[in-house]
Structures are given as C-alpha cells and as structure tokens.
Amino acid sequence: MKFYDSQYVKKICEITRASYQHGWDERNGGNISLRLNEEDLKDYSDIIEVKKTFNLGFDASQLAEKYFLITGTGRYFRNVILQPSLDLGLIRISADGKKGELRWGFEDGGKPTSEFPSHLMSHIARLAVDSKQRVVMHCHPTNVIALSFTQDLNERHWSRLLWKMQAESLVVFPEGVGIIPYMTPGTNEIGIATAKKMQDFRVVIWPHHGIFGVGSSLDETFGLIETVEKAALIYSQIGAQGGQIKQEITDEQLRKLGEAFDVQPNSKFLTNY
Numbered sequence: 001m002k003f004y005d006s007q008y009v010k011k012i013c014e015i016t017r018a019s020y021q022h023g024w025d026e027r028n029g030g031n032i033s034l035r036l037n038e039e040d041l042k043d044y045s046d047i048i049e050v051k052k053t054f055n056l057g058f059d060a061s062q063l064a065e066k067y068f069l070i071t072g073t074g075r076y077f078r079n080v081i082l083q084p085s086l087d088l089g090l091i092r093i094s095a096d097g098k099k100g101e102l103r104w105g106f107e108d109g110g111k112p113t114s115e116f117p118s119h120l121m122s123h124i125a126r127l128a129v130d131s132k133q134r135v136v137m138h139c140h141p142t143n144v145i146a147l148s149f150t151q152d153l154n155e156r157h158w159s160r161l162l163w164k165m166q167a168e169s170l171v172v173f174p175e176g177v178g179i180i181p182y183m184t185p186g187t188n189e190i191g192i193a194t195a196k197k198m199q200d201f202r203v204v205i206w207p208h209h210g211i212f213g214v215g216s217s218l219d220e221t222f223g224l225i226e227t228v229e230k231a232a233l234i235y236s237q238i239g240a241q242g243g244q245i246k247q248e249i250t251d252e253q254l255r256k257l258g259e260a261f262d263v264q265p266n267s268k269f270l271t272n273y
C-alpha cells in the first residue's frame with residue numbers, strides 16, 4: 001500500500017482544510033504533527049528508504065525511532081489537501097535522537113515546519129503524562145489572539161473566563177489553559193517554554209500569535225482548539241452586544257459540571273482555593 005493513500009494522510013488533509021476554513025491559518029500560518037510508530041506503518045512499502053537526513057538541533061532521544069507526519073515550512077494549510085506529498089513529510093527520528101530522516105513526502109525539496117523542535121518538545125512532555133497522546137497542532141485562532149491583547153496574561157483569569165463562556169469548556173479542558181510570555185516563534189526557547197506548560201495543560205496560548213494544542217487524535221486535538229476558540233468568540237460577541245454581563249456560570253455550577261461529566265476541574269482556578 002502507498003502511504004499517500006493512508007488514513008493518516010487523508011485525515012491531516014481534512015483537518016488542515018477545516019482549520020483553514022475556520023480562518024485560523026492565513027498564508028503559511030499553522031503546523032501540525034502526528035506521531036506514528038512502526039506498527040502503524042507496517043502496511044506501507046514506500047517509507048523504508050531514507051530520502052534525506054537533517055540535524056534536529058536538540059536532543060530528541062526520548063523520541064528515537066518514532067515517526068512524525070508533519071506539515072512543511074512555508075506551506076499553506078489551504079493547499080495540503082491538493083498536494084499532500086509536497087506539503088507533508090514523514091520523518092523518522094534517528095536511533096541517537098539527533099537527526100530526522102525523511103521517509104516520505106516533501107517531494108519538491110520541502111522541509112518540516114520551523115516549529116518542528118517545538119512540536120517534538122511538546123510530544124516529549126505529553127508522552128510523559130499520557131502515552132496515548134500523539135498529535136500537536138499549532139494555529140492562529142482569531143478570537144484567542146484578540147483576547148491576548150485585552151486580558152491580563154494570567155492562566156487563572158483566562159481559564160475562568162473561557163470556562164464561563166459556555167458549559168462545554170470545563171468539560172473539554174478541565175485543567176484550564178497555560179500561557180507563555182510573548183516570544184519569538186521558531187526558536188528552541190519558545191519550544192522549551194511551551195513544553196514546560198504542556199506538563200500541566202493540553203492547550204498553551206502564545207500571546208499575540210496563536211495556540212498550541214495536543215491530543216490523542218487529530219479530531220480530538222482539533223475539537224479542543226475549536227472549543228477554546230468558540231469560548232473566545234462568545235466573549236467577543238458579548239463585547240459586540242455591549243459587553244455587559246447580566247448573569248454568569250457560577251463556580252458552584254462549574255463544580256457540578258465536573259461531577260456530571262466526571263472530570264476534575266483545576267482547583268487552583270476555582271474560588272475557595
């Protein structure tokens with residue numbers, strides 16, 4: 001079987017197009033990676049040969065011999081569905097964790113996203129928490145970015161605000177959201193800061209830029225980001241309606257949501273802590 005026809009390529013095509021259609025990936029904004037292991041890839045005969053190797057620039061030995069299907073640098077989410085074998089690459093991390101080996105894709109000479117180190121560092125952090133999580137997605141949701149200009153960059157404040165915009169929020173991200181300071185994208189420093197937050201959160205806000213989300217599947221990760229952005233959109237709409245809140249979801253109601261859906265809300269972000 002050809003890897004081009006795999007469910008993994010198909011699903012990344014679908015998710016990148018949906019993310020673009022939501023307005024989260026203008027031009028070459030956004031990147032996504034899916035971790036795969038040898039077992040997931042046993043049916044594909046065209047991923048054996050190493051087509052190219054490159055230095056990772058940091059020690060990824062915790063991900064040695066794992067595979068990542070990832071979007072390319074400078075590529076447009078809008079186009080991935082039209083030319084997946086140009087805009088996507090399947091990279092195997094070498095046994096010493098220092099190099100990436102291109103096994104499939106990037107057929108016109110492309111390279112992985114400049115955020116590849118950030119993705120790998122986040123994968124390492126999340127693997128330590130939950131070995132089933134294998135997707136990292138970065139994009140630019142409009143209302144989340146807008147919030148980073150109007151709100152204090154405080155995790156408790158943001159988590160409470162987003163939880164209280166809709167009943168769904170606390171159920172989908174009971175741990176709340178993490179926030180890093182504004183930093184230059186594409187650097188190891190932003191990757192390290194993001195991965196550190198990923199020890200506690202599946203969503204990390206990059207102020208004035210976008211969001212990093214992780215999950216066990218492409219659908220779940222997309223849905224997580226979609227839920228955070230929906231809460232931010234509701235806040236924007238409240239502003240458009242005059243901004244005056246007449247009633248809200250109380251902390252007691254948040255607690256009851258946690259009980260009803262069997263999730264543990266981050267107690268640091270509820271009152272009476």
Ligand SMILES: [Zn+2]
Binds near residue numbers: 029139185
């Ligand atoms: Zn970005």
